[in-house]
Amino acid sequence: MTIPTVQLNDGFDIPQLGYGVFKVPPADTERAVTEALEVGYRHIDTAAIYGNEEGVGAAIAKSGIPRRELFITTKLWNDRHEGDEPRKAIGESLDKLGLERVDLYLVHWPTPAKDNYLEAWQKLIELREAGLTRSIGVSNFLVPHLERIVAATGVVPAVDQIELHPAHQQRDVTTWAAAQGVRIEAWGPLGQGKYDLFGIPAVKDTATAHDKSPAQVVLRWHLQKGFIVFPKSVRRERLEENLDVLDFTLSDAEMAAIDAIDPGDGTGRVSAHPDEVE
Ligand code: NAD
Numbered sequence: 001m002t003i004p005t006v007q008l009n010d011g012f013d014i015p016q017l018g019y020g021v022f023k024v025p026p027a028d029t030e031r032a033v034t035e036a037l038e039v040g041y042r043h044i045d046t047a048a049i050y051g052n053e054e055g056v057g058a059a060i061a062k063s064g065i066p067r068r069e070l071f072i073t074t075k076l077w078n079d080r081h082e083g084d085e086p087r088k089a090i091g092e093s094l095d096k097l098g099l100e101r102v103d104l105y106l107v108h109w110p111t112p113a114k115d116n117y118l119e120a121w122q123k124l125i126e127l128r129e130a131g132l133t134r135s136i137g138v139s140n141f142l143v144p145h146l147e148r149i150v151a152a153t154g155v156v157p158a159v160d161q162i163e164l165h166p167a168h169q170q171r172d173v174t175t176w177a178a179a180q181g182v183r184i185e186a187w188g189p190l191g192q193g194k195y196d197l198f199g200i201p202a203v204k205d206t207a208t209a210h211d212k213s214p215a216q217v218v219l220r221w222h223l224q225k226g227f228i229v230f231p232k233s234v235r236r237e238r239l240e241e242n243l244d245v246l247d248f249t250l251s252d253a254e255m256a257a258i259d260a261i262d263p264g265d266g267t268g269r270v271s272a273h274p275d276e277v278e
Pocket of ligand 1: 140190213
């Protein structure tokens with residue numbers, strides 16, 4: 001099994017399928033990431049706010065997998081956008097992860113009410129120049145936020161990591177990103193289990209037709225859309241199931257039926273609106 005990679009706008013490759021550890025309890029993280037690495041994941045998505053970077057680092061260290069084969073992402077939390085804070089924050093993350101640099105560092109949320117995401121982005125550019133992260137990107141940025149940081153710095157983020165699943169496809173952001181060469185990372189790719197995604201006929205019936213699970217069909221849809229995904233589970237059988245999506249292809253009609261799940265009015269969002277997160 002070879003996990004496909006996609007190229008970022010800075011020339012580096014990222015595995016299109018990874019493992020995300022949001023809400024993986026710190027005490028369980030080393031075990032979960034160890035199992036993820038054992039079953040074949042090489043891309044891990046964490047964040048300072050998840051409180052589990054140490055567990056990710058312990059699993060990496062014990063795995064013996066060469067560093068160049070791993071792709072590790074972490075994120076700058078909202079209260080550390082200004083001054084020396086971003087440099088301190090990435091230093092703390094690197095210590096916990098046991099790494100000299102991460103592969104991708106993200107501004108976690110724009111927190112527009114504080115009006116400091118442009119400063120955070122400028123700081124990430126410096127962190128990249130200092131070699132503390134190979135690539136830089138953003139998360140939960142909407143088109144106005146993206147346009148502002150690009151206009152001010154001329155540096156286009158490698159990725160925008162946004163809530164994206166069949167009921168909430170964020171077509172305004174994805175359209176902008178495609179035109180600008182920004183890769184979309186879809187968080188909550190399975191809708192975080194917050195609606196009956198797996199019971200929708202376009203998902204359920206397609207799963208039956210391909211002898212796959214509904215989760216596998218949804219993950220396959222993401223991959224064929226070109227999105228980067230890192231579904232979360234702490235169960236080994238689901239870690240394996242979520243990787244086992246490379247041996248079938250959804251037809252154009254099957255893709256279109258899943259595309260049609262989102263009415264396009266924003267009502268499918270299952271988590272916070274980026275303008276409301278402080
Ligand atoms: P997700 O859509 O991956 O859903 C996770 C839920 O789906 C879990 O409850 C799990 O039990 C269930 N699940 C996983 N595999 C399954 C399967 N095969 N069959 C049935 N159920 C299954 O949601 P998520 O964890 O929020 O998102 C994935 C990752 O995205 C996170 O771990 C994190 O790395 C990232 N994320 C980023 C942000 C951000 O603000 N940047 C926010 C949330 C999540």
